Amino acid sequence: MKKYGFLGLGIMGQPMAANLLKAGFNVTVWNRTANKCDALIKKGALYQKTPAQVVASSDITFAMVSDPVAAKELCFDKQGVLEGLRQGKGYIDVSTVDPQTSIEISNAIVEKGGRYLEAPVSGSKKPAEDGTLVFLCAGDNSLYEEAIPAFEFMGKKSFYLGETGFGARMKLVINMMSDKCIHVNIRISGSVQGVGFRYAALRAARRTGIKGYIRNLPDGDVFIEAEGERAQLDAFVSWCHEGPPYAKVEIVKVNESGWKGFTDFDIRS
Numbered sequence: 525m526k527k528y529g530f531l532g533l534g535i536m537g538q539p540m541a542a543n544l545l546k547a548g549f550n551v552t553v554w555n556r557t558a559n560k561c562d563a564l565i566k567k568g569a570l571y572q573k574t575p576a577q578v579v580a581s582s583d584i585t586f587a588m589v590s591d592p593v594a595a596k597e598l599c600f601d602k603q604g605v606l607e608g609l610r611q612g613k614g615y616i617d618v619s620t621v622d623p624q625t626s627i628e629i630s631n632a633i634v635e636k637g638g639r640y641l642e643a644p645v646s647g648s649k650k651p652a653e654d655g656t657l658v659f660l661c662a663g664d665n666s667l668y669e670e671a672i673p674a675f676e677f678m679g680k681k682s683f684y685l686g687e688t689g690f691g692a693r694m695k696l697v698i699n700m701m702s703d704k705c706i707h708v709n710i711r712i713s714g715s716v717q718g719v720g721f722r723y724a725a726l727r728a729a730r731r732t733g734i735k736g737y738i739r740n741l742p743d744g745d746v747f748i749e750a751e752g753e754r755a756q757l758d759a760f761v762s763w764c765h766e767g768p769p770y771a772k773v774e775i776v777k778v779n780e781s782g783w784k785g786f787t788d789f790d791i792r793s
């Protein structure tokens with residue numbers, strides 16, 4: 525059976541490694557703060573004291589650490605990943621880093637005879653727990669093919685995007701897009717709706733910069749259909765919640781789940 529290593533057991537790494545264990549894989553873990561390994565050891569994980577030892581005892585090692593600085597320290601520091609590398613071993617960095625960092629790490633791994641894949645994830649804590657992440661992979665294609673069984677238990681989809689750096693770029697694009705083009709429908713009903721509210725809402729919409737329309741419905745409610753960036757809509761929705769003091773503000777429909785503004789809200793309650 526293939527042996528997996530997992531370095532970095534934070535919010536994301538912890539449930540991802542747990543899913544590998546749940547799938548019945550052999551998993552060796554390490555975390556800078558060692559006691560974060562305890563829960564996984566109880567679930568059957570093996571433990572090593574250094575990243576180098578994890579890499580040396582695994583066929584494929586995943587890393588999920590905070591940022592580019594952490595990714596480089598993990599790799600280049602004493603007793604780090606590079607020290608444990610042998611010919612043919614696989615190293616998959618699933619952290620979010622910039623393309624230049626990924627290429628630097630890739631070059632060092634390949635120089636030592638190892639294989640490197642970047643595989644930043646789209647998704648957050650819940651998808652990591654549910655095994656529904658999306659992996660944006662680039663780098664060594666043979667390593668990608670070999671790791672597919674692991675990706676399948678940690679995620680719902682993995683893409684192979686080509687040479688090292690392309691996965692990191694795709695992750696940046698997705699991050700940028702997820703902050704834009706959110707669409708929300710809002711219905712305001714209650715005792716202060718109507719033309720006055722409509723003008724106030726229009727002024728608020730102009731101030732926050734959202735685009736869309738606001739109209740009075742035949743039943744007296746005010747209906748707003750708007751589109752904008754997350755921060756703009758956040759600001760507009762809180763205005764709606766705070767603006768009409770005795771009205772019921774209902775977010776009717778949204779096109780993205782998980783945004784904190786998208787909850788039904790009744791100011792009178």
Ligand SMILES: NC(=O)c1ccc[n+]([C@@H]2O[C@H](COP(=O)([O-])OP(=O)(O)OC[C@H]3O[C@@H](n4cnc5c(N)ncnc54)[C@H](OP(=O)(O)O)[C@@H]3O)[C@@H](O)[C@H]2O)c1
Nearest residue numbers: 532533534535536556557589590594597619620647648649
């Ligand atoms: N959280 C999300 O929703 C989300 C979604 C998509 C992608 N990501 C990406 O996933 C990565 C991990 O995020 P996270 O939310 O799991 O972060 P986190 O909970 O803060 O965990 C960070 C992990 O990195 C380790 N670490 C930090 N600096 C280190 C260093 N110098 N050497 C070795 N290990 C180090 C931490 O170790 P200690 O325990 O010792 O501090 C911890 O295990 C990030 O690149 C993030 O951008 C996160």
